[in-house]
Amino acid sequence: MINVKELTKRYAHTTAVDHISFEVAKGQIVGFLGPNGAGKTTTMRMLTCFLPPSSGTATVAGFDVLEQPMEVKKRIGYLPETPPLYPEMETAEYLKFVGQLKGLSGAELQKRIDYVCERCSVADVRNKLLGKLSKGYRQRVGLAQAIIHNPDVLILDEPTAGLDPKQINETRDLIRSLAGSHTIILSTHILPEVEQTCEQVVIINKGKLVATDSVRNLQARARGAESILLEVGGRNGNLETSTVQQKLERVSGVSRVVCKHQVDSRAFFEVESQKGRKVRGDLARAVVESGWDLNELRPAAMSLEEVFLQLTGQDAPAEGTAAKGAQQQ
Amino acid sequence: MRNALIICQKELRSYFSSPVAYVLLTLWGVVFGYFFWAALGHFLTYTVESQMSGRMYSINLNEQVIRPLLQNVAVIGLFFLPMITMRIFAEEKRTGTIELLVTSPIRDLEIIIGKWLAAMLLYCCLLLFTVIHFLFLFKYGNPDWKPLVIAYVGLVLEAGAMLAIGTFISSLTKNQIIAGATTFAVLILLWVLAWSDFSNAGWAHVLAYMSLVNHSESFMRGVVDLKDGIYYTTLIFLGLFFTARSMESLRWRS
Numbered sequence: 060m061i062n063v064k065e066l067t068k069r070y071a072h073t074t075a076v077d078h079i080s081f082e083v084a085k086g087q088i089v090g091f092l093g094p095n096g097a098g099k100t101t102t103m104r105m106l107t108c109f110l111p112p113s114s115g116t117a118t119v120a121g122f123d124v125l126e127q128p129m130e131v132k133k134r135i136g137y138l139p140e141t142p143p144l145y146p147e148m149e150t151a152e153y154l155k156f157v158g159q160l161k162g163l164s165g166a167e168l169q170k171r172i173d174y175v176c177e178r179c180s181v182a183d184v185r186n187k188l189l190g191k192l193s194k195g196y197r198q199r200v201g202l203a204q205a206i207i208h209n210p211d212v213l214i215l216d217e218p219t220a221g222l223d224p225k226q227i228n229e230t231r232d233l234i235r236s237l238a239g240s241h242t243i244i245l246s247t248h249i250l251p252e253v254e255q256t257c258e259q260v261v262i263i264n265k266g267k268l269v270a271t272d273s274v275r276n277l278q279a280r281a282r283g284a285e286s287i288l289l290e291v292g293g294r295n296g297n298l299e300t301s302t303v304q305q306k307l308e309r310v311s312g313v314s315r316v317v318c319k320h321q322v323d324s325r326a327f328f329e330v331e332s333q334k335g336r337k338v339r340g341d342l343a344r345a346v347v348e349s350g351w352d353l354n355e356l357r358p359a360a361m362s363l364e365e366v367f368l369q370l371t372g373q374d375a376p377a378e379g380t381a382a383k384g385a386q387q388q
Numbered sequence: 389m390r391n392a393l394i395i396c397q398k399e400l401r402s403y404f405s406s407p408v409a410y411v412l413l414t415l416w417g418v419v420f421g422y423f424f425w426a427a428l429g430h431f432l433t434y435t436v437e438s439q440m441s442g443r444m445y446s447i448n449l450n451e452q453v454i455r456p457l458l459q460n461v462a463v464i465g466l467f468f469l470p471m472i473t474m475r476i477f478a479e480e481k482r483t484g485t486i487e488l489l490v491t492s493p494i495r496d497l498e499i500i501i502g503k504w505l506a507a508m509l510l511y512c513c514l515l516l517f518t519v520i521h522f523l524f525l526f527k528y529g530n531p532d533w534k535p536l537v538i539a540y541v542g543l544v545l546e547a548g549a550m551l552a553i554g555t556f557i558s559s560l561t562k563n564q565i566i567a568g569a570t571t572f573a574v575l576i577l578l579w580v581l582a583w584s585d586f587s588n589a590g591w592a593h594v595l596a597y598m599s600l601v602n603h604s605e606s607f608m609r610g611v612v613d614l615k616d617g618i619y620y621t622t623l624i625f626l627g628l629f630f631t632a633r634s635m636e637s638l639r640w641r642s
């Protein structure tokens with residue numbers, strides 16, 4: 060549905076987007092991920108024909124953004140970072156205006172207005188001035204505006220920015236429900252959002268493509284070395300953490316053991332395995348055979364956040380030792 | 389063309405659903421009302437004087453009231469028109485709504501013409517206020533209506549040119565104050581270029597010819613001069629053409 064090849068945008072002194080290529084299949088939700096200033100908005104603006112690319116090509120539904128912008132624009136619904144609302148207009152009036160701009164008219168337009176109002180739950184503010192709406196409503200009217208002409212492709216620039224947690228969840232549900240009938244690209248710098256909403260991720264940093272893959276693959280890829288959380292308890296009320304640590308370190312395949320903290324006779328460890336080694340069974344046996352209790356043993360799932368920081372080459376936060384470990388191999 | 393009308397309709401709604409149109413109409417009404425009152429006052433004193441002195445001065449409503457008043461309308465327009473055009477593109481660029489327009493399947497030119505047309509219609513509403521005053525002259529006097537109509541055509545053309553220039557300047561900036569002030573300065577300069585006819589040099593003639601005022605005089609006298617009509621239409625085309633180029637460059641630069 061969307062095909063981007065070597066897309067580049069140069070300004071006088073900087074290159075905002077540097078030879079990015081990726082593809083999006085019909086009906087997919089793709090998360091466009093990157094720190095602020097990575098070139099997400101610029102890429103989206105090129106896809107919506109707002110900015111022409113310096114070099115490279117992008118096609119939407121088979122139409123080139125430079126050669127046939129009118130055809131592309133007809134098939135795209137776009138929600139910019141700040142919803143493009145006219146404060147002096149009422150919601151229904153505004154949706155009618157946008158619908159007309161996109162080429163709808165008459166009964167069909169009226170039907171679409173009713174539909175998107177319902178879909179984006181803005182029906183109760185139909186006759187309110189847009190300037191008086193709360194942030195959450197403004198965002199949803201922006202979304203309603205983007206889908207009014209039932210476009211093949213939806214491009215959403217940080218659709219959940221500035222919303223409260225409840226609204227964020229509602230917006231995510233809404234976006235998820237739109238997938239299938241629409242192909243969606245959404246940009247964000249909030250990682251859990253991608254994990255929850257998207258099937259595929261495109262990560263960019265400083266204008267360059269860092270990774271593009273499915274969410275699951277990315278997580279698995281970065282988890283090559285397993286990180287395991289252990290809770291060990293002493294049977295008779297006391298526990299020498301250093302002894303336990305030595306014992307754990309001696310298990311074959313273990314590369315590193317860190318004692319996170321200790322409460323009374325219980326100690327918490329984080330164990331990292333060497334790449335490709337399965338050590339969970341051996342760890343459990345070592346603990347039990349030494350006469351301690353194995354209270355808990357679970358793999359520490361690597362969040363996309365760690366993957367992201369690792370891929371974009373930034374330092375992981377203090378507790379993100381898993382990311383550091385993965386970097387070492 | 390349908391798209392230009394959609395934009396025009398939306399712009400007019402913006403003018404009339406916000407205080408903009410009403411404030412402009414009120415101020416315009418007050419200012420022009422004063423001009424009318426003063427012009428008519430002078431005219432009445434003059435006629436009374438002429439009767440008292442027993443000599444017959446030539447008395448002509450068209451020449452002595454309507455024509456100077458309409459020339460003043462053009463001057464008031466000089467102050468009011470930048471206020472109409474300053475927001476046209478600057479506001480859309482600042483609030484980001486320009487992204488909606490530009491990513492919709494309509495041409496830049498349709499956006500520009502729609503916006504310019506709406507500004508023209510707003511100006512015509514202002515002119516309607518002046519028409520109401522002149523209706524009183526028709527009730528109590530006997531002026532000739534044809535020169536009046538031609539003068540209005542001239543005023544609309546002149547305003548069209550000024551609005552096109554203002555639209556262009558507004559498309560250059562995000563800041564409404566900058567757009568308004570620059571438009572005002574440019575229009576004033578175009579106005580006073582008429583004064584450069586003190587010299588006999590060729591360039592002075594060219595400068596004077598470029599002035600907005602010189603081309604309105606024939607219309608104000610009730611004469612349609614083709615070259616003046618062409619001058620204004622050219623300015624309108626140039627202004628809108630440059631606006632289109634400016635919108636295009638906005639994309640390449642931004």
